Structure formats: C-alpha cells, structure tokens
Amino acid sequence: MENAFWVSFVALIFSTGCVAQYIVETLPGYPGKLPFKLETGYVSVGELEEVELFYYFIESERNPVRDPLLLWLTGGPGCSGFSGLAFEVGPLLYDYRAFNGSLPTFVDNPYSWTQIANMIFLDAPVGTGFSYSTIQKGWHSSDTLSAEAIYKFIRKWILKHPNFSNNPLYITGDSYSGVIVPMVSLEIAKGNRAKKYPMLNLQGYTLGNPVTDLHDDENSRVEYFYRVGLISTELYQSVKSSCQGEYISPDIHNAKCFDDIAQIAMCTIKVNDAQILEPKCSFASPKPHGLHWGRRFFDDLPIDIALATNKREENWCRNSHYVLSYIWANDQTVQQALHVRNGTIIDWKRCNKTLDYDSDVLSTVYCHRTLMAMGYRALIYSGDHDMLIPYTGTVYWIKTLNLTVSDAWRPWFVGGQIAGFTTKFSEAATIGDGLVFATVKGGGHTAPEYKPKECLEMADRWLSYYFL
Structure with missing residues (x-):
C-alpha cells in the first residue's frame, strides 16, 4: 500500500x-x-x-x-x-x-x-x-x-x-x-x-x-544516379574504380576520383533533389559541395516570388506551396485560434534552419x-x-x-x-x-x-x- x-x-x-x-x-x-x-x-x-x-x-x-x-x-x-x-x-x-x-x-x-x-x-x-x-x-x-x-x-x-x-x-x-x-x-x-x-x-x-x-546515405547517391540514368555506365564504372567506393571522403591526392565526382555533380546539379522528375525551383542555388547534402530541399520559395501573379503557374515548383504555411501561421488570428502563447514566436518558419543544434x-x-x-x-x-x-x-x-x-x-x-x-x-x-x-x-x-x-x-x- x-x-x-x-x-x-x-x-x-x-x-x-x-x-x-x-x-x-x-x-x-x-x-x-x-x-x-x-x-x-x-x-x-x-x-x-x-x-x-x-x-x-x-x-x-x-x-x-x-x-x-x-x-x-x-x-x-x-x-x-x-x-x-x-x-x-x-x-x-x-x-x-x-x-x-x-x-x-x-x-x-x-x-x-x-x-x-x-x-x-x-x-x-x-x-x-x-x-x-x-x-x-x-x-x-x-x-x-x-x-x-x-x-x-x-x-x-x-x-x-x-x-x-x-x-x-x-x-x-x-x-x-x-x-x-x-x-x-x-x-x-x-x-x-x-x-x-x-x-x-x-x-x-x-x-x-x-x-x-x-556518410552511407550520401555515399549511396552515386549508385542511385546510375540506376535511374542520371550518369552514364562509363562514368559510373570509372568513379567506382577511381574512388574505390568512397565518394564522400576520398583520398585528397586522388585526382581522377575528384574529376569523376565533378562530372557527376555537373550531371545532377540541375536535378530536383527531392523528386527527380519535378522541376527544380529557379531560385535554388547549385549544390556547392559536390555530393554533400546541403539540405537545400528545405529552402522554401521566397514570398515575393510566390506572391507574384505573373506566370505563377508556369514557374511552379513544389516549394511554392510551402509559402502558404508562412502566411497562414504568422497571422495573429490563426495563432489565437491555435492558442499559441503571445510573443513566444515572432517569426514562424516551416523549417527553421537557424537552430542552435548539434548533430x-x-x-x-x-x-x-x-x-x-x-x-x-x-x-x-x-x-x-x-x-x-x-x-x-x-x-x-x-x-x-x-x-x-x-x-x-x-x-x-x-x-x-x-x-x-x-x-x-x-x-x-x-x-x-x-x-x-x-x-x-x-x-x-x-x-x-x-x-x-x-x-x-x-x-x-x-x-x-x-x-x-
């Protein structure tokens, strides 16, 4: 008891x-x-x-x-x-x-x-x-x-x-x-x-x-690129041989490996990371670090572009949808309806990339x-x-x-x-x-x-x- x-x-x-x-x-x-x-x-x-x-x-x-x-x-x-x-x-x-x-x-x-x-x-x-x-x-x-x-x-x-x-x-x-x-x-x-x-x-x-x-998630991209036809058989065989299966942290003295990786980056730089068949957002910057994951998938379309009425459908990319959440969630009537505590979050973001966070x-x-x-x-x-x-x-x-x-x-x-x-x-x-x-x-x-x-x-x- x-x-x-x-x-x-x-x-x-x-x-x-x-x-x-x-x-x-x-x-x-x-x-x-x-x-x-x-x-x-x-x-x-x-x-x-x-x-x-x-x-x-x-x-x-x-x-x-x-x-x-x-x-x-x-x-x-x-x-x-x-x-x-x-x-x-x-x-x-x-x-x-x-x-x-x-x-x-x-x-x-x-x-x-x-x-x-x-x-x-x-x-x-x-x-x-x-x-x-x-x-x-x-x-x-x-x-x-x-x-x-x-x-x-x-x-x-x-x-x-x-x-x-x-x-x-x-x-x-x-x-x-x-x-x-x-x-x-x-x-x-x-x-x-x-x-x-x-x-x-x-x-x-x-x-x-x-x-x-x-490491392994990023390293697996080269095989994926080959399987879906983004790189040629010759380039895939060359990079496998030159890099010996290590594409993320290869030997810095291996010039051939770096050349092959550069070619792969050029073949994939304009491909939509999140869905390879969909258009890549026009505002998205090229990947600056070869095969490394820069998390640019989470960069939403700038609001000024999203709100532009001219040719919005023609310039569509999926990130255009995400801007609506910023407009909605930052509205005071919405926050009151959700019972958000006043003044605790000044600028709501769908994905906050400025966190004080250690991976x-x-x-x-x-x-x-x-x-x-x-x-x-x-x-x-x-x-x-x-x-x-x-x-x-x-x-x-x-x-x-x-x-x-x-x-x-x-x-x-x-x-x-x-x-x-x-x-x-x-x-x-x-x-x-x-x-x-x-x-x-x-x-x-x-x-x-x-x-x-x-x-x-x-x-x-x-x-x-x-x-x-």
Whole structure:
C-alpha cells in the first residue's frame, strides 16, 4: 500500500503543471466547424521544464478508442509538425489554386492518416514551429537532447491523456527524423523494461526516406544516379574504380576520383533533389559541395516570388506551396485560434534552419538492430524518385542488420496497379513481426506528399498487421 501511494504521488507531481491543452473547433481558412477533433497545447520538458514543446493532436476519424496512436516527427531538423499535418498526412491541405494573396484557405485531404489513427504532430526540437524555451540556455539542442525531450514529452502527454494509454503506440516521421525516431523508440523500450511510469504501449515505428547513417546515405547517391540514368555506365564504372567506393571522403591526392565526382555533380546539379522528375525551383542555388547534402530541399520559395501573379503557374515548383504555411501561421488570428502563447514566436518558419543544434549522432543503425532484437515492428519506406536520401542507401543499412528475409522482393498493389516493391525481414532470435521495407513508386523525399493514396493504403495495411 505504501509503494502504491508513492507511485501515485510521483505520478501526480510528474503530471501537474506540465501540459496545457485546448480544443480547437474552427480555424481561419476553413469554412465552418472542423470535421475532426483537434487539440493543441504545450508540454513542458527539460531539467527545469524550461522547454515548451507545442503539439497538434487529432483524434482518429474511425475509432479513436481502438485505433493506434502515432507520434509524428517531421525532419529537418527544425521542420514543424504542422508541415507533416498540412503537406503530408494530416486532414487539411492548402488550396493553392484558390490562393489570391489573402489568408490561405484549406480543402479536405481525402488520404489523411487521421482516418485510421490518432496522431500527434510535434514541433521538436526546441525552436521548431511554435516550440520555445523560457530561458536562453534552453534554446540549445542536439540529436541526443531532442530524443530525450521527446521521450519526456510523450510520457507527460500520456499522463494527461490516460484514455490513450492502451492504444498501440508508434513513433513515426521521415527525412531527418530517421535519426530521432529510432532513438526515441529505443528510449521508450528501455524505459518500459525499467518499468518507468507511465508504461508506454510501444509497438514499433515507421520511417520514410530516413536519414540513418550520414556518410552511407550520401555515399549511396552515386549508385542511385546510375540506376535511374542520371550518369552514364562509363562514368559510373570509372568513379567506382577511381574512388574505390568512397565518394564522400576520398583520398585528397586522388585526382581522377575528384574529376569523376565533378562530372557527376555537373550531371545532377540541375536535378530536383527531392523528386527527380519535378522541376527544380529557379531560385535554388547549385549544390556547392559536390555530393554533400546541403539540405537545400528545405529552402522554401521566397514570398515575393510566390506572391507574384505573373506566370505563377508556369514557374511552379513544389516549394511554392510551402509559402502558404508562412502566411497562414504568422497571422495573429490563426495563432489565437491555435492558442499559441503571445510573443513566444515572432517569426514562424516551416523549417527553421537557424537552430542552435548539434548533430551529434552520425548513425542510428545500432538503434534499429537493438529494436529488432527486442521484437518491435518497423515499416521503412522510400519514395523511389528521391535522390536526397535514396532508397539505395536504405537498402544497404537494412542489409547490415543481418535479418532473415521472410518474404522476398515483390510488387505491392493499390487499385490493381503496382504501387512499389516490398520485402519483409525478421529477427531470427525473436518471434516479432520484424521489419518491412517498401518503395513507393514515383514518390519523392516526403513520399505521402507525392503519393498520398498509396501511402495511406500502405500505412493502413501495415498498422493492421497485413503485409503489403
């Protein structure tokens, strides 16, 4: 009885004054009442609870009591959870065609993942979206600190939402979240083993085009360029020989290798990194460092260009859509509707590239290996037209896990058409569901943004324990 008292007491202290939550029934730009339940709020984390992480929570439109709970982490680092909500898997999309320079409006997303799951879209790390710190020191973050903060976030969120404590929990995201998602998942798994309160019903995680090993992800681009016909067979064979498979940090005295890499850079410099078939934004600068990832995919179209009415359709590039989020989220009526704390964020950005942030984890392959051995599920998917984090690198690190192939490479279908290709792996030492890898045919770096119907079907099948 005494132990039970202290557990309850600690839980009370842990949860009190840490979470502020608000129900949002209407949003500027959407006509009438929202057709889904939206909650926004803050959760305090950090040693002194100085970091206020902002979130959007949307209940499943199907069955919130039984459907899984997904924590969505957008990449970057520094890209708001709202980017995932409004451009990838949430229930609202901007009506770009109707935009006339005033406050952007929304249309319903027929392929929202909130049709099949409860979803938390989180602004993390600190400095992302509407998340902020109450003290100067708290603005600093890193891969390690971010994972710790998100682990604290989900524990405190569950304490304030005990009705979702038994729902299957999945940590999800894409791009740079490939670093954070497996780290958070492993923190939860270790916490559950240590019986930390509250226990979280973690079942697994999903990742799209994930940054996993910074070196190997970039190094795999040369093979990808060859596979999709961006470089010739002769150049590919030459660079393999001259660089001996090392394209990111070759021997500085190897002139032939550097010449081959320069030729490859010239062949790919005008190709859209995020989706090789789409136009490259005219404002985007050429890649200055050969094959290195400069993260220019996250450079949104300048507002003055986006607002220009002349030839807007002719000069379209996908980044044009993202500017609408800046206009909308920086509007005071919008921030009031979302219950954003006044004066905490002066200039909202979809992706904040000025974070005080250290990328202190170079590879998360060990996290995947540990989580597989512990019996957790994983869905790893790759838009096959992304050359930023190409599927070739993802296939490579999955092979290093030394898992058993339980279902060999084959096509998967949506509406009678091939939606991509998939294979399933299992950990020989466990009876867990294992790891499913899938390509999304025609998908770009953020696959659900390019192929929403196929990605919804993929997620629904996998969450329902149905192999693609």
